[in-house]
Amino acid sequence: MTSTLAVSSGEPSGIGPDIAISAWTLREKHQIPAFFVLADPEFLAARAIRLGQNCPIEITTPEEAGHVFERALPVVPLKNRQTDHPGVPLAGNAPATIEAIEQAVALTLAGRARAVVTCPIAKKALYEAGFDFPGHTEFLAHLAGQRLGHKVTPVMMLAGPLLRAVPVTIHIPLSKVPAALDIANILSVARITSAALKDQFGIANPRLAIAGLNPHAGEGGSMGDEDENIVRPAVETLQAEGIDARGPLPADTMFHAAARATYDTAIxxxxxxxxxxxxxxxxxxxxxxxxxxxxxxxxxxxxxxFDIAATGKAKPDSLIAALRLADKMAMHNVHKQRPAA
Structure with missing residues (x-):
């Protein structure tokens, strides 16, 4: 397998290209793992000039990107072109945005890249072009499912330097959360999280802290019955399966330093x-x-x-963290069986 990470360039009118360029310029200072960008090379070169960054662009293949990385930003070119119009999302850029994601996934599944790192996308511009998925995550799950031949259930984790957390429900109104919660959903999220902590984070015996829904985890049912009727039975099932899970726990006491030391991820x-x-x-x-x-x-x-695209104000810190984490996760993930290319 190649030693490089595949970076999809994201929304061309946003800061995705900016932070990819900045990350490359900081590669030695921050010891950033080698990566290549899936983008229109001319577009990326034009953005580097706008930013005043000394970032030579070199067209390459995934296999050669690691050698290129030291002297230039490796770019694996897209078939679709990208228009450099900072701050104004264009539906005409959508085909390239989608192609970059598709190619990043295909190359990684084929073993030609170590992992997928995605720059931010603008959903509205994609929707206007006929994109039929709520966002990045659902599209990635669709692409994976196509390769595997069965439905893939994605789970979102936010991983910071001091805390990993996984929400069971995501982008729905707070008023709809109680109705959306059920035992099966909690079990599915917790099982996928536990398996990923083993396979991709190298944690042999993952510890999960399961938050309650209501204040004080329901206070024995006096502040809502969801914690006793939904969360607790899910935790008991996980424990019976051999997963180290505790809960429901009051969320207001889960996140201080001493509490965080007792678990690997908060659900x-x-x-x-x-x-x-x-x-x-x-x-x-x-x-x-x-x-x-x-x-x-x-x-x-x-x-x-969009408001700071091409201004030089975008900080690459989160992308750098994403590249580093992808590199570490790929080290643990290397022995997992991959679907045929």
């Missing part, structure tokens, strides 16, 4: 219950990780930031 019931502590503890260097895929995928934990 949370809704989006903000997971993301607020992760981002508070590591705002600039937290990473979005998709678990449950037959390959490693990480991404910066931020959006396209």
């Amino acid at each position: 949370c019931m809704y989006h903000d219950q997971a993301l607020i502590p992760v981002k508070t503890l590591g705002f600039d260097d937290s990473v979005n990780v998709t678990l449950g895929l037959p390959f490693v995928r990480t991404s910066p934990d931020h959006g396209t930031a």
Whole structure:
């Protein structure tokens, strides 16, 4: 397998190209693992000039990218072109954005890249071009399912320097969370998380802290019955399966330093219950990780930031963290069986 990571360039009008260029310029200072970018080489070169970055671009193959990395930013070219129009998402760029993701996945599954690292995308521009998925994660699961021949269930993890957290429900209104929670959902997320901690993080016996939904984890049912009727039975099932899971735990006492030392990942019931502590503890260097895929995928934990695209203000910290984490995860993932290319 090649030693490089595949980076999809993301939304061309956002900061994805900026942070990819900046990460390459900082490769020696921060000991960044070798990567190549799937992009339109002319577009990326134009963005580097806009940014005033000394970043030579060299067209290459995934196999040669590691050799190129020391002297230039390796770019594996796309068939579709990208238009450099900072701050204004264009539906015409959508085919290239989609192609970059598809190629990153295909190359990684074929063993020509070690892992997939995705730069942020603009969903609205993709929707206008006919993109039929809610976002990155669902599209990646679809691509993986096509290769494997069965449905893939993706799980979102936010991994920071001091905390890993996984939400059971994600982008739904808070008012709909209780109805969306059930024992099966909690079990599925916890099982996938436990397996990934073993296979991709190298943790032999993962410890899961399962948060309650309600204040004080329901206070014995006096503050809602979901914790006793849904969360607790799920935890008991996980324990019976040999998974080291504890809960339901009051979320307000789960995230201080002493509590975090007792588990490897927090399983949370809704989006903000997971993301607020992760981002508070590591705002600039937290990473979005998709678990449950037959390959490693990480991404910066931020959006396209159209307002600062091509201004030089975008910080590459989260992308650098995503590259480093993908590299580490791929080391543990190397022995997992891969589907045929």
